Amino acid sequence: MVEKRKPIPVEEAVRKVIENDVYPKTEKVSIEEAYGRFLAEDLVASHDVPSFDRSPYDGFAIRSIDTKEANSDQPVRFEVVGEIGAGSVFTGVVEPFQVVRIMTGAQIPAGCDAVVMLELTKEISEKEILIKRMFKKGDNISYQGEDTQKGSILVNKGTQINPGIVALLATFGYHEVTVTKKPIIGVIATGSELLNIDEPLAPGKIRNSNAYMIMAQIERAGGQAEYFGKLDDDFDTCLSATKEALAQVDMLITTGGVSVGDYDYVPAILHELGATVFFNKVAMRPGSVTTVAKYDNKMIYGLSGNPSACYVGFELFVRPMLRRTLYNQFPHLQKVKATLGVDFPKPNPFMRFVRARLDYVETQLVASPSGVDKSGIVSSLGGADCLLLLPGGTRGYEKGMLVDVLLLEDHQGSEWPWNNIVPSYR
Amino acid sequence: MVEKRKPIPVEEAVRKVIENDVYPKTEKVSIEEAYGRFLAEDLVASHDVPSFDRSPYDGFAIRSIDTKEANSDQPVRFEVVGEIGAGSVFTGVVEPFQVVRIMTGAQIPAGCDAVVMLELTKEISEKEILIKRMFKKGDNISYQGEDTQKGSILVNKGTQINPGIVALLATFGYHEVTVTKKPIIGVIATGSELLNIDEPLAPGKIRNSNAYMIMAQIERAGGQAEYFGKLDDDFDTCLSATKEALAQVDMLITTGGVSVGDYDYVPAILHELGATVFFNKVAMRPGSVTTVAKYDNKMIYGLSGNPSACYVGFELFVRPMLRRTLYNQFPHLQKVKATLGVDFPKPNPFMRFVRARLDYVETQLVASPSGVDKSGIVSSLGGADCLLLLPGGTRGYEKGMLVDVLLLEDHQGSEWPWNNIVPSYR
Numbered sequence: 001m002v003e004k005r006k007p008i009p010v011e012e013a014v015r016k017v018i019e020n021d022v023y024p025k026t027e028k029v030s031i032e033e034a035y036g037r038f039l040a041e042d043l044v045a046s047h048d049v050p051s052f053d054r055s056p057y058d059g060f061a062i063r064s065i066d067t068k069e070a071n072s073d074q075p076v077r078f079e080v081v082g083e084i085g086a087g088s089v090f091t092g093v094v095e096p097f098q099v100v101r102i103m104t105g106a107q108i109p110a111g112c113d114a115v116v117m118l119e120l121t122k123e124i125s126e127k128e129i130l131i132k133r134m135f136k137k138g139d140n141i142s143y144q145g146e147d148t149q150k151g152s153i154l155v156n157k158g159t160q161i162n163p164g165i166v167a168l169l170a171t172f173g174y175h176e177v178t179v180t181k182k183p184i185i186g187v188i189a190t191g192s193e194l195l196n197i198d199e200p201l202a203p204g205k206i207r208n209s210n211a212y213m214i215m216a217q218i219e220r221a222g223g224q225a226e227y228f229g230k231l232d233d234d235f236d237t238c239l240s241a242t243k244e245a246l247a248q249v250d251m252l253i254t255t256g257g258v259s260v261g262d263y264d265y266v267p268a269i270l271h272e273l274g275a276t277v278f279f280n281k282v283a284m285r286p287g288s289v290t291t292v293a294k295y296d297n298k299m300i301y302g303l304s305g306n307p308s309a310c311y312v313g314f315e316l317f318v319r320p321m322l323r324r325t326l327y328n329q330f331p332h333l334q335k336v337k338a339t340l341g342v343d344f345p346k347p348n349p350f351m352r353f354v355r356a357r358l359d360y361v362e363t364q365l366v367a368s369p370s371g372v373d374k375s376g377i378v379s380s381l382g383g384a385d386c387l388l389l390l391p392g393g394t395r396g397y398e399k400g401m402l403v404d405v406l407l408l409e410d411h412q413g414s415e416w417p418w419n420n421i422v423p424s425y426r
Numbered sequence: 427m428v429e430k431r432k433p434i435p436v437e438e439a440v441r442k443v444i445e446n447d448v449y450p451k452t453e454k455v456s457i458e459e460a461y462g463r464f465l466a467e468d469l470v471a472s473h474d475v476p477s478f479d480r481s482p483y484d485g486f487a488i489r490s491i492d493t494k495e496a497n498s499d500q501p502v503r504f505e506v507v508g509e510i511g512a513g514s515v516f517t518g519v520v521e522p523f524q525v526v527r528i529m530t531g532a533q534i535p536a537g538c539d540a541v542v543m544l545e546l547t548k549e550i551s552e553k554e555i556l557i558k559r560m561f562k563k564g565d566n567i568s569y570q571g572e573d574t575q576k577g578s579i580l581v582n583k584g585t586q587i588n589p590g591i592v593a594l595l596a597t598f599g600y601h602e603v604t605v606t607k608k609p610i611i612g613v614i615a616t617g618s619e620l621l622n623i624d625e626p627l628a629p630g631k632i633r634n635s636n637a638y639m640i641m642a643q644i645e646r647a648g649g650q651a652e653y654f655g656k657l658d659d660d661f662d663t664c665l666s667a668t669k670e671a672l673a674q675v676d677m678l679i680t681t682g683g684v685s686v687g688d689y690d691y692v693p694a695i696l697h698e699l700g701a702t703v704f705f706n707k708v709a710m711r712p713g714s715v716t717t718v719a720k721y722d723n724k725m726i727y728g729l730s731g732n733p734s735a736c737y738v739g740f741e742l743f744v745r746p747m748l749r750r751t752l753y754n755q756f757p758h759l760q761k762v763k764a765t766l767g768v769d770f771p772k773p774n775p776f777m778r779f780v781r782a783r784l785d786y787v788e789t790q791l792v793a794s795p796s797g798v799d800k801s802g803i804v805s806s807l808g809g810a811d812c813l814l815l816l817p818g819g820t821r822g823y824e825k826g827m828l829v830d831v832l833l834l835e836d837h838q839g840s841e842w843p844w845n846n847i848v849p850s851y852r
Contacts, residue, residue, distance in 0.1 A: 031623060032653075035642040043808075051627055085659065087619025089630040105619055105731070107630040155808050162835070163642035164781075164807025167733055170635035175623040193513025193531055197457060197601040201477050204515040204533040209596035216461040216589035227458075233511065305531070307593055336786040355590075360762040363828065364789065381590025382469075382581050385837065402789065409588070411811065411835045 005281035007288060010316070010351050011418040014332075016278040017292055017317050020299060022325040023250070025181040031169055034161050037179035038222060038326035043155040043165065046172040048145035053108040056142050060099040060121060060129065061090075061112035067135045075122070075130040084109065099129065108141055115140035158327035160222070160411060182224040183325040185318070186249035187211050189230040190238055190257040190265070191305055196230065210255040210310045213381070214303075217314045220409075223322045233257060238265045239272055242300075250325065251298055253318060256305030258289050266291055266302040275300060283350045283392060287313045311381060312353045315408065323413065330413030333387070333406035337422070341368030344390060344397040347424075351392045355384035358405060367405045385409050395424040431707035433714060436742070436777050437844040440758075442704040443718055443743050446725060448751040449676070451607040457595055460587050463605035464648060464752035469581040469591065472598040474571035479534040482568050486525040486547060486555065487516075487538035490563045501548070501556040510535065525555065534567055541566035584753035586648070586837060608650040609751040611744070612675035613637050615656040616664055616683040616691070617731055622656065636681040636736045639807070640729075643740045646835075649748045659683060664691045665698055668726075676751065677724055679744060682731030684715050692717055692728040701726060709776045709818060713739045737807060738779045741834065749839065756839030759813070759832035763848070767794030770816060770823040773850075777818045781810035784831060793831045811835050821850040 008016075026040040055061065062078070070076040076097070083101040084090045090100050090109035099116075100109050108115070114135040122130040148154065154172075155165055161179070169177055189211040197207055208230045215225035228245045231237050238257065245252050258266040258280075270277055275295035280302075282290050286309035291302035299321055303313040315333055323331035338358060356367045367388050371380020389404040390397055397403065404421050434442075452466040481487065488504070496502040502523070509527040510516045516526050516535035525542075526535050534541070540561045548556040574580065581591055587605070595603055615637040623633055634656045641651035654671045657663050664683065671678050684692045684706075696703055701721035706728075708716050712735035717728030725747055729739040741759055749757035764784060783796045793814050797806020815830040816823055823829065830847050 031638055032641065035645050047627055051632070052629060084630075085619075086617055087630055087659075105617075105632070159808075161642075162808070162811075163639050163646060163737070164810055166642040167635040167639035167737075168808050170623050170638040171633055173623055173625075173627075173633060191512055191531075193511075197596050197599055199599075201473055201599075203478060204510075205513050206477070206531065207597055207599060209593040212457055212596040213589050213593035215458065216587075216592040219461050220589060233513075311589070311593075334786075337789050339789075360760075360791075363763050363765075363791070365786075365791075382585075382588070382594050384590055385588075409835075409837045 007281040007283040007350070008279050010282055010284050013279050013282045013292070014316060014320070014418060017299070018320050018324070020294060020321070021297070022321060023297070024325050024327050026178055027181050028176045028178055031166065031175055031177055034169060034177040034179060035163065035166055037161050037177070038328060039155060039157050039159050039161060040178045040180045040327060042153045042157045043168055043172070045148045045150055045152045045154055048150050049148040049171065050142050050144055050146065053144050054142050055102045055104060055106055055108060055115045055140065057115060057117045057140055058104050059102060059115045059117040059140065061094070061102045061109050062099045062114050062116055062131070062135060063094060063096065063112055064114040064135045064137045064139065066097050067131055067133070070131050070134055072132045075132040077124070078129050078131060080127050080129060113137045113141070156329070158329050160328070162411070180326040182222060183250040183322055184226050184248070185218045185223045185322065186226045186228055186245040186252040187214050188228045188241055188245060188252070188254045190233060190254060192232045194230050210305065210307055213307065213311060214253055214255060214314055217311070218322070221319045221322045222326050233265065235265050235268060239269050242269055242273070246295065246298055246300070249298065251301070251318065251321065253301045253303060253314070255303045255310050258291050258302040258304055270300065270302070284312070285348055285350045285352045287353070288350060290317065292317055307381065308355065311355070312387065315387070315406070328413060330415050332414040332417050333408065334410040334412050334414045335389070335404050335406055335417035336365060337402055338365035338367040338405045340388070340397055340399055340401045340403050341366045343399050347394050347396050348390070349392045352388070352390040354388035354390065355380050356386050356388045356405065357383050358386045358407070367403065389421055391421050391423045393423055395426045397424050398426055401425065433707040433709040433776070434705050436708055436710050439705050439708045439718070440742060440746065440844060443725070444746050444750070446720060446747070447723070448747060449723070450751050450753055452604055453607050454602045454604055457592065457601055457603055460595060460603040460605060461589065461592055463587050463603070464754060465581060465583050465585050465587060466604045466606045466753060468579045468583045469594055469598070471574045471576055471578045471580055474576050475574040475597065476568050476570055476572065479570050480568050481528045481530060481532055481534060481541045481566065483541060483543045483566055484530050485528060485541045485543040485566065487520070487528045487535050488525045488540050488542055488557070488561060489520060489522065489538055490540040490561045490565065492523050493557055493559065493561045496557050496560055498558045501558040503550070504555050504557060506553050506555060539563045539567070582755070584755050586754070588837070606752040608648060609676040609748055610652050610674070611644045611649045611748065612652050612654055612671040612678040613640050614654045614667055614671060614678070614680045616659060616680060618658045620656050636731065636733055639733065639737060640679055640681065640740055643737070644748070647745045647748045648752050659691065661691050661694060665695050668695050668699070672721065672724055672726070675724065677727070677744065677747065679727045679729060679740070681729045681736050684717050684728040684730055696726065696728070710738070711774055711776045711778045713779070714776060716743065718743055733807065734781065738813065741813070741832070754839060756841050758840040758843050759834065760836040760838050760840045761815070761830050761832055761843035762791060763828055764791035764793040764831045766814070766823055766825055766827045766829050767792045769825050773820050773822050774816070775818045778814070778816040780814035780816065781806050782812050782814045782831065783809050784812045784833070793829065815847055817847055817849045819849055821852045823850050824852055827851065
């Protein structure tokens, strides 16, 4: 009656998922829409920065040789022969002992080779100033290409566009930006116990929260969610909805119906479709009944109907494939080390993922559960910004132990977090 | 000729800004649009969770008293009188030595007070099972209200909605969510040297990157940017554009023209408007010429035209006011302690903000500059996820010293980061 499933280790499960190919697509968006998207091409400097020799200060452009003899006892007198506002250019010729008034960012006039800051000069008339010290060639000049040379790669493809990258895109004239298309991830919730959000509670029923949670997780990871509704536990309905959804999406997530209960149709649907099932049980808590399969080159994720298991299953198995479809090179959640803020005395044979909050206490990161960690409990999800990672074994964990945590809101990501995870050393 | 300005400390400048009132507005959005927005009301549990006594496992609902004598030598035989799928309810009466097959999440039938997991029973016919041990009242029952009681505040107003909070909103039937309206922040770029992004480079000119960068910063912080274009350095044009913009926005940011150069019209415009100027010089690098003023109950930020100064000025002075307008209680960038990854040998009288990248090296956070830190240099902005905070003084900083950093991509925020900032202890 009860199907026996063999759980595989988390690392192996993630590897079986990411061994599959992804199929990134690209599109052009205007720079105003680029924030938060992922670069589909390397960002290359289209010109030197600065693109001309320029003044970093308000002051006077000079021929440094003219100041050779200048000192505070014998200041040298200069004639002001022009003025260059930022954006304008001085086209005249600067003769010996002539200077040009220059604004921050303006181009150094031909013949000049240094800038004297305004504060270091003395105005004696509208057309005459004194300089009291010597300046060398190159003093206070930002040379062409000093910051960045034309052709250099400034940001790698697959990087998420932050405000600094927007500034770079603007600087180099990318008014249109080639980004990856957001992969379309279908979401189906199953379970006759589920109510729509706007329905009143009824005996034995709960509202469908997983689908909305997953849609937000998809958005956070950089994808586009497509909701196919909430289905009753009926095989034919679920099968045809799955087929219909698969035709329209890049990947499909179902939540619920994945277990071995009498109303869990996901296994039968995958069988009926002829999908390749990579695994249907993982040695993890929560989420041990997670199923991942592939059909028609599309990943199908059968996540648990339990909110916490569903949440963790998404972050572990869906997110890396989603991020890879965005060309991201660090598709997994970033792993860092933190001090455990509480005891976990009870050992567990499976690796546990505990929703937690990370705090910076002086020089240390401290991770503590964000709520009661029963897997059916939803209220701890709201405060979680990381997952505590407690490898399975015969020992529990003590407050103060060093453990690994996976960051949920981080932007750096990780290439492969599944090595050298700290076990209990109690 | 050169106006003398007195720089004020960063802490004092931030305080002068946030002493001003903010004017949050609220709106309702559908739950599908709620991710990333800020709650305008506390999220209150509209019912108990669970809302009924339920089974956390697939199994049989029993009357625990019937198992009193059960052991492996003398298993007790039970009659299966019904089956409850999740979402359905058993309406019959459970008599002695009767059980009901129950699915995960389903409501416990009246009269039953424990659940036996499927694996611990033995099926002897379709209608009969054996139980081999004793169970106590309450075994494997999730009681009504066990996780959350009706009326409890689960998430405070002003919190940014993450996927876990979306799950909570769905659970409690918030198909519409009351969130704060995104404040509209106007952006004006000034400078005759500025080209539009799609214009080819020309002698003496640079492309307008600050406006686009600021718009992305506004989006990251949770606001809505409104771009009023790029203006030449002309007093009348700038004045009328400023007036027009102010009429349409909640706050206004200008970039450029804020210094004391001949083409810097921001001071004159603020004077002409009759705006209250809080400061026009801050003891910080970059960004010392930042000006903040108020007119008609709207904040006006005169940020530097220098990209780094503009970036830092936004995060220090605009972001906290923007976040407060979203009811956020931790409106400043979060401050954490990190080990300095490089030397900063040159002392500076002003507090420095260095764009940096934070890495987690075992148990320590290490912050290193994300590029060459010249204030005119844009390329280091792309890789920055934090700002190194180096208080001014007569000493430089050495690699390995503990310093404060402000996190740029963080979601927790800080109530007031400006106390006890670690100075150089070289």
